[in-house]
Amino acid sequence: MxxxxxxxxxxxxxxxxxxLLSLVTIGLLGxxxxxxxxxxxxxxxxxxxxxxxxxxxxxxxxYPLYTVTFQNSGEEDxxxxxxxxTLPTGFEFGWVNYTLSDWDVSPSDSEAPEIVWTEDLTxxxxxxxxxxxxxxxxxxxxxxxxxxxxxxxxxxxxGSLVGEATASLIVGQVDLAQDMVAxxxxxxxxxxxxxxxxxxxxxxxPGTIDLVTVTLDSRLEYADVVPxxxxxxxxxxxxxxxxxxxxxxxxxxxxxxxxxxxxxxxDESRFDACNSLEISSADGAPSPAEACVTVQPERVRLYLPGxxxxxxxxxxxxxxxxxPQAIVAGTDAEVVYSVSIVNEGDxxxxxxTIVDKLPxxxxxxxxxxxxDVAASPSxxxxxxxxxxxxPMPPGERLDVMYRVRANVPAGQHVNEVTITASAxxxxxxxxxxxxxxxxxxxxxxxxxxxxxxxxxxTILTASVSAGSNVVYTWDLGDETTATGSSVSHVYPEIQTxxxxxxxxxxxxxxxxxxxxxxxxxxxxxEHFDDGSVGIGRWTKFMNYWRLEExxxxxxxxxxxxxxxxxxxxxxxxxxxxxxxxxxxxLAPGAEDWTDYRVETDLLLRGGADETDDGTxxxxxxxxxxxxxxxxxxxxxxxxxxxxxxxxxYYIIVGGNPTRNSMFxxxxxxxxxxxxxxxxxxxxxxxYDFNNPYIIEEIKxxxxxxxxTWYHLAVELRGNNIKIFFEDELVxxxxxxxEPFLTGTVGFxxxxxxxxxxxxLIVTPLD
Numbered sequence: 001m002x003x004x005x006x007x008x009x010x011x012x013x014x015x016x017x018x019x020l021l022s023l024v025t026i027g028l029l030g031x032x033x034x035x036x037x038x039x040x041x042x043x044x045x046x047x048x049x050x051x052x053x054x055x056x057x058x059x060x061x062x063y064p065l066y067t068v069t070f071q072n073s074g075e076e077d078x079x080x081x082x083x084x085x086t087l088p089t090g091f092e093f094g095w096v097n098y099t100l101s102d103w104d105v106s107p108s109d110s111e112a113p114e115i116v117w118t119e120d121l122t123x124x125x126x127x128x129x130x131x132x133x134x135x136x137x138x139x140x141x142x143x144x145x146x147x148x149x150x151x152x153x154x155x156x157x158x159g160s161l162v163g164e165a166t167a168s169l170i171v172g173q174v175d176l177a178q179d180m181v182a183x184x185x186x187x188x189x190x191x192x193x194x195x196x197x198x199x200x201x202x203x204x205x206p207g208t209i210d211l212v213t214v215t216l217d218s219r220l221e222y223a224d225v226v227p228x229x230x231x232x233x234x235x236x237x238x239x240x241x242x243x244x245x246x247x248x249x250x251x252x253x254x255x256x257x258x259x260x261x262x263x264x265x266x267d268e269s270r271f272d273a274c275n276s277l278e279i280s281s282a283d284g285a286p287s288p289a290e291a292c293v294t295v296q297p298e299r300v301r302l303y304l305p306g307x308x309x310x311x312x313x314x315x316x317x318x319x320x321x322x323x324p325q326a327i328v329a330g331t332d333a334e335v336v337y338s339v340s341i342v343n344e345g346d347x348x349x350x351x352x353t354i355v356d357k358l359p360x361x362x363x364x365x366x367x368x369x370x371x372d373v374a375a376s377p378s379x380x381x382x383x384x385x386x387x388x389x390x391p392m393p394p395g396e397r398l399d400v401m402y403r404v405r406a407n408v409p410a411g412q413h414v415n416e417v418t419i420t421a422s423a424x425x426x427x428x429x430x431x432x433x434x435x436x437x438x439x440x441x442x443x444x445x446x447x448x449x450x451x452x453x454x455x456x457x458t459i460l461t462a463s464v465s466a467g468s469n470v471v472y473t474w475d476l477g478d479e480t481t482a483t484g485s486s487v488s489h490v491y492p493e494i495q496t497x498x499x500x501x502x503x504x505x506x507x508x509x510x511x512x513x514x515x516x517x518x519x520x521x522x523x524x525x526e527h528f529d530d531g532s533v534g535i536g537r538w539t540k541f542m543n544y545w546r547l548e549e550x551x552x553x554x555x556x557x558x559x560x561x562x563x564x565x566x567x568x569x570x571x572x573x574x575x576x577x578x579x580x581x582x583x584x585x586l587a588p589g590a591e592d593w594t595d596y597r598v599e600t601d602l603l604l605r606g607g608a609d610e611t612d613d614g615t616x617x618x619x620x621x622x623x624x625x626x627x628x629x630x631x632x633x634x635x636x637x638x639x640x641x642x643x644x645x646x647x648x649y650y651i652i653v654g655g656n657p658t659r660n661s662m663f664x665x666x667x668x669x670x671x672x673x674x675x676x677x678x679x680x681x682x683x684x685x686x687y688d689f690n691n692p693y694i695i696e697e698i699k700x701x702x703x704x705x706x707x708t709w710y711h712l713a714v715e716l717r718g719n720n721i722k723i724f725f726e727d728e729l730v731x732x733x734x735x736x737x738e739p740f741l742t743g744t745v746g747f748x749x750x751x752x753x754x755x756x757x758x759x760l761i762v763t764p765l766d
Contacts, residue, residue, distance in 0.1 A: 043531075044074030045123065049152055049165035055205045057173055059139030063094050064169060066135055068152050071128040081157045083117040083131065088148035090141040094134030101132040120157075143172040145204045145252040172204020174283040176250070180214070180275065180291040185429055186317070190266035192223060193293050195275055196259040197231070201250035211280040212244040217273035219295075220262040229258035270296035272428075292429070314349030314424035316341055316392060318431040320417050326506030329410040329437040329468065336368060337433060339400040339417050343392040349424025351390040354400060356417050357383050359435075361408035368401035377402075392424065408437045410468040438507045441467035446501045446514035453521040457488040460514060462501040467508070475500045477516065491518045494766070523596060524585065524745070524762040528564040531556060535566045538746075541582035541689055543636070544643050551578050559758035560601050560709055567756045568749045580690035582646070583747045583757075584634055590744035591633050595765040598745045599713035599724075602626055602653065605706055606753035625654030625665060626755040630714050631743035643688040647671060648743050650692050651714050651723055652750070655704030662700040664723055664730055667692035674738040698723075698731045709758075717765050 052065040068085070072078050087093065093110045096103075109116040123129055135150075147168035154162040176199070183194035197214070201207045212231065216222060218240060225233055234242040242260065250256065264273070274292040279285050319340045327333035337356070343349060356377070358364065364380040367373065377384040390398060406413070416430035443465025452458040462472045462485050474482040476489050477497035491497055497516040502509065528535065534554030541547065552568050559565035570578040604626055632648030647669050655662030669692050670679050676693045679685045713724040719739035723731040747757045 044072060044076075045078055045162055046071040046073070047152070047154060047163040047165045049167040051167045051169050053169070055170035055172055056137060058137055058141045058143065058171055060137065063134040063136050065097060065100075065132060066150075066167060067100075067130050067132045068165065069128055069130045070123045070154070072123040072125055075125050077125050078123040078162070079157050080121040080123065080154050080162065081118070081159065082155050083121065083152060084154075085115045085150055085152040087113045087115060087135060087150045088141075089113065090138060091148070091150065092136040092138060094136050097132040097134060100130070102129040103131050137169075137171060141171050143204045145170070145172065170205055172252070174201060174205050174207035174281075175203030176201055176207050176209065176279065176281055176283060177286050178277055178279055178289050180277040180289045182291045182293045184293065185427065186294045186296070187264060189264060189268055189295055189297055192261045192263055193220070194226060194259050194261050195291055196257060197277055198255055198257050199248070199250065199279065200255040201252055204252050206252060207250045207281065207283045208246065209248040209250065209279050209281045210246040212246075212248070213278050213280075214242040214260070215276045215278075216240040216242070216262060217275055219265060219271060220273050220275070223261040223263050226259035226261065230256035231258035234260070264293075264295045268297040270294075294428070312345045314343055314345040314347045314392065314394070314421075316343055316345075316349060316351065316419065316421055316424050316426050318417060318419055318427055320415075320431040320433040322433040322435050325434070326436040326438055327406060327408075328507050329408060329439050332405055332407050334365065334403055335406055335435060336401060336403050337415070339431070341392070341398045341400075341419060343394055343396045343424070345424065346394050347423065348391060348393045350422045351392050351398065351419060351424075352387070352422060353420045354386040354417065355383060355419070356385075356415060357430075358404065358415050359408065359413040361406060362413070362415070363405045365403045365405050368403060370399070371401040372398050373400045392421070406435060406437070408435075410437050410439045412436055436469070436506050438505045439466055439468040440508040441470060441503050441505060441510045444501070444503050444510040444512045446499065446512040448499070448514050448516050451517040451519045452491070454494050454518050455490065455521055457490050458516050458518070459486060459488050460499055460501070460516070461486045462503065462512065464503055464510075467503065467505060469505045470503050471505065473502045473504070475502075491516060494518050494520055520597075520763040520765070522761065522763055523593060524587075524590070524760065526585075526760045528554060528559055528566055528758060531564065534564075535583070537585065537587065538566065539584045539586045539634075541584060541634070541646070543638065543641075544580070544690065546578050547581065548578070551581060552583050555756055558603075558754075558756040563758065565603075565756040565758040566747060567754055568747070568752060569754045570749065570752050577751070578749075579751055581749045581752075582629060582689050584629070584632065585744050585746060586634060592742055593744060593762070593764075594742050595717045596762050597713060597715045597765055598628060598630055598760070598762045599711065600628060600747075600760040601709050601711055601758045602747075603707065603709050603756045603758075604704070604752055605755070624751050624753075625652035625663075626747075626749045626752055626757075627652030627665075627712060628714055629746035629748045631716055631740040632746055633740075633743050641684075641687070643690050645687045646689040647687060648740055649721065650748050651712065651721075652748055653704065653710060653712060653725070654750075655700070655702075657703050657706050660701050660703060662702045662704040664698040664700065664725055666695045666697075666721065666723065666731065666733060668695055668735075668740075669693075671738070696731060696733060700725070700730070715765065 048069045050067050056064060092112050093115045096106055098104045103121055105117055105119045107115045108118040147170050149166050149168050151164055151166045153164040156162050179198045181196055187193055199209060222236055222242060231244045234244050236242055272292055272294050274290050276288050276290050278288040321338050323336050327335065339354060341351060358381060364377065364384050367376060373386055377386045379385065413435045414432050416432050418430045419426050441464050446462045449459045460474065464470055472483060472485050474487055476482060477499045478491055482489060495518060498513050499516055500511055500513050502511045535552060540552045551570060555565045555567035558567045566583060568581050570581060604624060628651050630649050630651060635645040637645045650667040652665050670686050672686055675686060679691065685691045711726055715722040719735040721733050722729060745762055749755045
């Protein structure tokens with residue numbers, strides 16, 4: 001595997017871009033294309049799978065169409081032994097679409113969940129073929145905001161895994177709803193009124209609202225929005241309409257609210273004013289909603305001979321409440337409803353009936369001891385009615401309190417109370433009380449997509465196996481908090497954090513934790529596994545008469561475990577022996593790297609030398625060190641300066657395979673102002689890749705085995721250099737004079753018959 005991070009090319013994607021990519025993913029879902037793709041263990045074959053719709057309802061036709069595509073980029077045909085598609089629970093296989101499918105073969109086993117094709121299916125070399133088939137989603141499949149996934153797995157004739165791919169499908173639909181209520185149904189002339197808009201998506205698929213329009217009553221004047229709403233300031237049109245422009249995205253199970261205020265006229269007229277709410281959406285819009293308010297003078301002025309007085313006839317407003325306000329759904333729970341009626345007028349009226357409409361699943365049980373009305377109503381379910389002639393003098397209050405058994409499904413359950421009276425005005429709209437029925441939270445789980453490189457966002461996700469209207473609150477473990485079932489957070493330090501999520505609804509609460517590991521970011525990760533790239537990202541140092549183009553090459557099976565590797569043969573081609581050789585990583589920005597850790601696996605197969613007459617002979621014994629070039633800089637100066645122009649440090653490993661002579665050598669390439677001995681008097685030897693000064697040689701008292709992988713690592717921080725061999729610190733040095741403080745990395749060899757390098761990783765140091 002080869003992974004070169006975008007930081008190398010100074011194109012690090014910011015978090016905001018990643019968020020936009022997430023939205024693009026949602027857009028792809030909406031377009032009806034859901035492809036996923038996996039590189040098969042057979043590197044010549046790529047498998048992808050897609051479904052032609054983003055979502056559908058249970059039982060909906062036409063059935064979704066799945067396409068599995070095999071792309072063979074190799075030079076040999078691939079014969080498949082089995083193709084197995086594991087369908088989600090409840091899904092059923094339909095039929096192969098022989099018009100679109102390249103293979104007209106029905107499965108040998110079409111019984112869900114595993115659909116299996118066992119015919120010999122051939123994927124020709126350099127070609128692609130597709131298998132296209134329908135899948136039924138019966139009406140018994142539950143709707144769910146979580147996509148249903150099915151995975152196809154293919155195996156070759158020898159039983160080896162070719163690869164697998166997955167496609168996702170949401171079972172559900174967009175279900176938009178709208179509502180608007182006034183803060184008070186009755187106000188005095190000149191008083192402001194607050195209206196609240198609620199936009200909801202009760203479905204399983206994200207919905208988009210294109211336009212929200214509120215048409216104001218002609219006698220009301222727009223004042224302002226209430227701060228803290230989800231929509232913000234509207235566009236106010238001269239014709240008395242308020243407009244919020246989309247797109248406004250509503251995730252499944254979410255709602256948005258926005259409150260606004262209007263002014264009423266200050267005259268003493270009495271009138272009913274109604275505002276209407278309407279939304280536009282390609283996902284389907286509900287019927288318009290309306291909210292009304294009665295505007296009237298505080299008092300009626302009654303003129304009598306010689307005197308006048310403010311006067312109001314009997315007025316009986318109604319309020320209703322419920323306790324508790326939330327219960328466990330699907331269980332027998334008892335709640336108490338309270339209805340309060342007060343005469344706020346100046347004359348006596350008579351209350352005649354109190355009518356309550358109980359939602360389904362509710363049954364009247366008994367009157368409460370503190371109720372002013374002791375008699376039970378007629379009926380126990382549905383509409384229940386209290387009848388009587390209750391005098392209501394000015395200021396009189398009547399409280400009706402009664403107990404109800406509620407066994408209702410999850411959701412909001414609203415019951416309405418209306419009254420009738422004689423010689424009194426009563427509200428036009430019913431008084432309501434809302435009871436919330438919740439599913440208790442169960443099976444709370446928390447996870448994250450770490451380990452995460454420092455500076456990158458970690459996605460933390462919480463889910464429950466049961467629970468309604470769940471609110472998730474996160475303590476992220478670094479003194480910050482967040483809300484939501486899925487949150488993104490950039491942790492500040494390289495360490496382990498424990499994040500705690502608390503899930504709550506009106507009837508239950510649970511907590512869970514997930515451990516987040518933040519690792520150092522990666523500047524370069526090179527495993528030499530891609531034959532189409534080989535060592536193409538690397539530059540061979542060629543400015544020396546002994547060097548030939550073919551001496552560095554990609555060894556397909558030279559790496560750890562038989563994987564790919566960068567390999568150097570000092571005599572490949574038979575013309576001349578390389579002696580010193582250098583392979584450099586010179587991607588844009590690499591020579592600007594400062595403090596970092598570089599590590600690699602390295603292996604020496606043997607050494608080589610040549611006689612005076614140019615005869616090359618192979619040597620199994622001898623030092624022949626190989627290793628790393630660090631903090632390196634390179635300039636192509638051509639033949640004007642043979643062996644140059646190179647700066648930096650060499651950290652190399654050498655030694656005899658039969659004696660305890662293994663060593664680690666630290667050497668510095670010499671410059672005009674940082675040189676030693678004769679080199680300082682001979683500028684031709686400065687900046688030469690093959691003329692370093694040896695700073696230190698560390699004896700390891702062990703043999704340097706051939707055909708054996710060793711692990712070498714170097715940490716560079718300021719002028720400090722630490723060398724690790726086999727994960728053990730073997731030497732530390734501070735460059736006292738003119739340290740190289742920036743630079744790239746590379747591989748260095750000397751008279752190696754063949755040497756290989758694999759698994760190079762460069763990570764920044766704080």
